[in-house]
Structure formats: C-alpha cells, structure tokens
Amino acid sequence: MKHDVIDAQISPDGRLEVLSRQEVGKLLDSSQGGLYQTFRNCALAVLNCGSAMDDGKELLERYPDxxxxxxxxxxxxxxRLKNAPAQAFVDGVMIKGINEHLFAVVRDIIYADNEINHNPHFELETSSGISNAVFHILRNANILRPMTNPKLVVCWGGHSISRKEYDYSKLVGHELGLRGLDICTGCGPGAMKGPMKGATIGHAKQRIKNGQYLGITEPGIIAAESPNPIVNDLVILPDIEKRLEAFVRTGHGVVVFPGGAGTAEEILYILGILLHPDNKDMPFPLIFSGPDSAKAYFEQIDNFISATLGSEAQRRYQIIIDDPGQVAREMQAGISQVRAFRKHHGDAYYFNWQLKIDPVFQEPFNPTHVNMKTLALHKDQDKHLLAANLRRAFSGIVTGNVKDSGIRAIEQYGHFEIHGDSHIMTLMDTLLASFVAQHRMKLPGKKYSPCYRIIA
Known part of the structure; x- marks a missing residue:
C-alpha cells in the first residue's frame, strides 16, 4: 500500500538556531555516523503523529525510503527530509508542534550521545551517576521549572483502551487542569493523550496560558507511541529505565489509568521504589482510577499486587472508581504534602533528589530470550527486588509486542519463555490473559499473537 510522502527542508524554532559552529559540526558528524539509524527512526515516529499504529516494525517498513x-x-x-509522511504537513508546511518535536529528537539524541555516554563526568555504572545523567538530560531539554510550586501529575495508562476509558481519562485531566495542575505522560495515544486533552480545556477555563504537557519517551517505544500533538515539552531519554526514573523524579504524584503490560510495568516500578526502606516516610500520591467498567480491571491489579508484593505495597496507593473530581482533590491534597516534605528537607520542587532508587531499577535490562528465561521470579527475595524482576518481565513483553527489535526477535527465535514459582506464574498468566481478552495488548482491530509463554 502506497502512503503519501513529501520532501521538505525545515528550520528550528528557537534554541537550535544559536548553536556554535563546533556544536553544529558535532551534530553533523553524529547524524551521519552510527547514531543516524536511531535519529532517523525517532524522527519518523514524530512525523507519524496521529496515525493509528502501535507497531514499530510496521512503521519502519511503511516508509523504507x-x-x-x-x-x-x-x-x-x-x-532536509525526503519521503516524509505527508500527514505531518498542512498545505506543504509542517505543523508547528511536530516541528518542535522533530528538533527535540535532534537535541536529545545528540546530547545523550555527545555529553552523557562519552563523558567520564557521568559514572553510568553508579546509581548517583545515572540519576545525575537523567537530571542533565531534562535540564538540557529545558523542561525543569524552578521557582514553581509542585503541580506536575504523571498519568500512566495504556495506548489501547476503550472509548469509555479514554473519555474518563479526559475528565480526570480536565479536573486536574481546573486546579492548575500540569500533566506528564508517556506522550502517546490513549490514556497518555486523554489527560492532556482534558487539562488543556481546564487550563483554558482558568486562563492558564503556560500549562505544561510534558511527554517523556525513549527511542525503543517512540515508534509505537508517536508523540501526541498536545505535548508542548518532549524529551527522549536513552532507555526505558532512565525514562521511568525521569517520570518519578520530575512528577509530584501519579494517576494510573487502565492499560496493558506497559502499565503493569510502570505500576511495579513505582511500587518497587516506594517499598525501599529509605522511601518509607516520603509522601508520593499514587491513585489508580478508571470508569465503572474498569472496576474489575483494578481488582485484578490489586489482587496481583497483594499476592506478590503484599499489603505494604497496597498501602502506597488508593483506587478511585468513576469519580474524576475525587481523583483531582486527592491528588491536590497529596501534592500539598509533597511540597511540605520537600520544603522541610530542603529538596528541589522540580526534581526529587531524595527519592532512593535501587540500582536494580536503573540498570538497563535487555530483554533477550536468555535474559527473559533467567529472570528471578520467586518469593525468596526482598519485595522491592521481586518488583524489579516482575517489572523486567512485563518490560520484555512490551518489547515483544510493539518494539521493532522485539518483534523481529520473536519472529526469529519464537516466544519469550518466562519461568518462576508456580504461584507467581499462575498469577501472571491470569493477569496477562485478562489483558489479551480485554484487547489491551494491541490497538482494536489487530489480532494479538502472544510473544511470551509462561512456564511454572
């Protein structure tokens, strides 16, 4: 099937116009070297904004030229673009938001390679070094807002959700926006777009003109979750672990909407961190919410957490069903506690330095067939370590579902095998089967073939 394409030359709107000759030379060298493929793939994903697609491999094959x-x-x-998706243009002129996102790709891909990966100043084998790198990437992207009270709400949830769930996420975003709260999501469609869309209306009603709609992504997932057009701050972290750390260090609270394997990964990540003894007394509002039709979904999630991580993990979140106003009120109250805590401890409002993140949550996990097969999924370990390994299992399933590299690995070597205690495997199998039955693994209308096999 032929897709409309266009050739164009575009200029940046802002900071990149004042690069030095040396910086421009570095950028030119990098984009023509080994980084080119990552740069090209991320740029193509940004240009594919608004497309009903969640398959990184399909996107790359759709625009091979x-x-x-x-x-x-x-x-x-x-x-200079050649054979770019025509949907990124109106009457031959690139949509301004997509132009901004495209130059955000240039900025972040090049910065991470030049200033982070090849800089001895960042000790990426240490926990503090990784956190320092995340901070510098965010600061370079100019998305940290000092001298501002805490008000950034991270919204997690699936890209493949029902219309009712999407509309509900918009209602929650609207209530948050009416209270002057900003939104941060994974920047894609579904539950990532809904809260931003709702908040824009809430902000407009309150005449808030500088609302922040922050999208945080990484090169592996961006093709499957192209940034939605409401995102006015886009930042691309080098890998999924740094992306997750960026969420929890910049956000002041988290709302989780229904989703699939990726949402389960995010829930396990934040709970694993909050279970660390050093974070025991730190306020961090965490709310699971959806319409009345999502009640059974959150009961399944709650049961899974209870049976694997225990009641201590359950105490770190609350579930609110079908009440957007209550979600916003509870989040606003929780963020007030965050402000008081940060003020008392002298911590920055814009970056949570005090949050203890164990290295097991920071080390990049490569979901190869061998690594997936040898994950430690048993109960004889600390709860936060079990959460870390369960997080990796779900992360691998996301890779096999939507990422170009994962889809190709499954095609070549077959299913990921996931081994562990029979009790945990039964729980995981039941949860994943419910995601499949509820069409949460792929966009509606697409047949889902599992990329995994659960083995007790």
Whole structure:
C-alpha cells in the first residue's frame, strides 16, 4: 500500500538556531555516523503523529525510503527530509508542534550521545551517576521549572483502551487542569493523550496560558507511541529505565489509568521504589482510577499486587472508581504534602533528589530470550527486588509486542519463555490473559499473537 510522502527542508524554532559552529559540526558528524539509524527512526515516529499504529516494525517498513539529513549553515542547522509522511504537513508546511518535536529528537539524541555516554563526568555504572545523567538530560531539554510550586501529575495508562476509558481519562485531566495542575505522560495515544486533552480545556477555563504537557519517551517505544500533538515539552531519554526514573523524579504524584503490560510495568516500578526502606516516610500520591467498567480491571491489579508484593505495597496507593473530581482533590491534597516534605528537607520542587532508587531499577535490562528465561521470579527475595524482576518481565513483553527489535526477535527465535514459582506464574498468566481478552495488548482491530509463554 502506497502512503503519501513529501520532501521538505525545515528550520528550528528557537534554541537550535544559536548553536556554535563546533556544536553544529558535532551534530553533523553524529547524524551521519552510527547514531543516524536511531535519529532517523525517532524522527519518523514524530512525523507519524496521529496515525493509528502501535507497531514499530510496521512503521519502519511503511516508509523504507524516508531520509533525514542535517544541513549545516552559518546561522545554525536545518533538516532536509525526503519521503516524509505527508500527514505531518498542512498545505506543504509542517505543523508547528511536530516541528518542535522533530528538533527535540535532534537535541536529545545528540546530547545523550555527545555529553552523557562519552563523558567520564557521568559514572553510568553508579546509581548517583545515572540519576545525575537523567537530571542533565531534562535540564538540557529545558523542561525543569524552578521557582514553581509542585503541580506536575504523571498519568500512566495504556495506548489501547476503550472509548469509555479514554473519555474518563479526559475528565480526570480536565479536573486536574481546573486546579492548575500540569500533566506528564508517556506522550502517546490513549490514556497518555486523554489527560492532556482534558487539562488543556481546564487550563483554558482558568486562563492558564503556560500549562505544561510534558511527554517523556525513549527511542525503543517512540515508534509505537508517536508523540501526541498536545505535548508542548518532549524529551527522549536513552532507555526505558532512565525514562521511568525521569517520570518519578520530575512528577509530584501519579494517576494510573487502565492499560496493558506497559502499565503493569510502570505500576511495579513505582511500587518497587516506594517499598525501599529509605522511601518509607516520603509522601508520593499514587491513585489508580478508571470508569465503572474498569472496576474489575483494578481488582485484578490489586489482587496481583497483594499476592506478590503484599499489603505494604497496597498501602502506597488508593483506587478511585468513576469519580474524576475525587481523583483531582486527592491528588491536590497529596501534592500539598509533597511540597511540605520537600520544603522541610530542603529538596528541589522540580526534581526529587531524595527519592532512593535501587540500582536494580536503573540498570538497563535487555530483554533477550536468555535474559527473559533467567529472570528471578520467586518469593525468596526482598519485595522491592521481586518488583524489579516482575517489572523486567512485563518490560520484555512490551518489547515483544510493539518494539521493532522485539518483534523481529520473536519472529526469529519464537516466544519469550518466562519461568518462576508456580504461584507467581499462575498469577501472571491470569493477569496477562485478562489483558489479551480485554484487547489491551494491541490497538482494536489487530489480532494479538502472544510473544511470551509462561512456564511454572
């Protein structure tokens, strides 16, 4: 099937216009070297905004002739696009938000490679070094807002959700926006787009003109979850672990909407961190919420957490069904506690330095067939370590479901095998089967073939 494409040359709107010659030269070298493929794939994902697609491999195969080149000029840089998706343009002119996102790709991919990966200043084998790198990437992206009271709500949830769940996420976003709260999501469609859309209306009613709609992504997932057009701050972290850390260090509270394996991964990540003894007294509002039709979904999640991580984990969140106003009120009250806590301890409002994140949550996990098969999924370990390993299992399933590298690995070597205690495997199998039955693994209308096999 042929897809409409367009050739264009575009200029940045803002910071990249004032790069030095040396910086432009570095950018030119990097984009033509080994980084080019990552740069190209992320750029293509941004240009694919609004498309009903959640398959990284399919996207790359749909536009095989797409090219992007950095053009060096005296004043800075331009980007030359060839065979780019036509939907990113209106009457031959690129949509402004997509233009911003495209140059955010340039900024973050190049910065991470030049300034983080090859810089001895960042000790990426240490926990503090990784957190420092996350901070610098966010600061370079200019998304940290000092001298501002805490008000950033992270909203997690699936890209493949029902219309009723999507509309509910918009209602929650609207209530949050009416209270002057900003939104941060994984920047894709579904439960990532809904809260932002609702908040824009809430902010408009309150005449808030500087609302932040922060999207945090990483190169592996961006093709399956192209940034939605409401995102006005986009930042691309190098991997899923740094992306998750960026969420919990910049956000002041989290609302979780219904979702699939990726949402389960996020829930296990935040609970695993909050279960660390050093975080025992730290306020961190965490709310699971959905419409009345999602009640059974959250009961399944709650039962899974109870049976694996125990009552201590359950005490760290509350479940609110079909009450957007209550979600916003509880979040606002929780963020007030966060502000008081940070003020008392002298911690920054814009980056949670005090949050203890165990290295097991920071080390990049490569979900190969061998690594998935050898995960430690048994109860004879600390709860936060079990959460970390369960998080990795769900992360691997996300990779096999939607990421280009994972889809190709499944095609070549077959299912991921996931082994563990029979009790945990039974719980996991039941939960995943419910995600499949409720069409939470892939967008509606697409047949889902599991990329995994649970083995007790």
């Amino acid at each position: 797409f090219e992007i080149r950095v053009v060096q000029e005296q004043r800075g840089i331009k980007l």
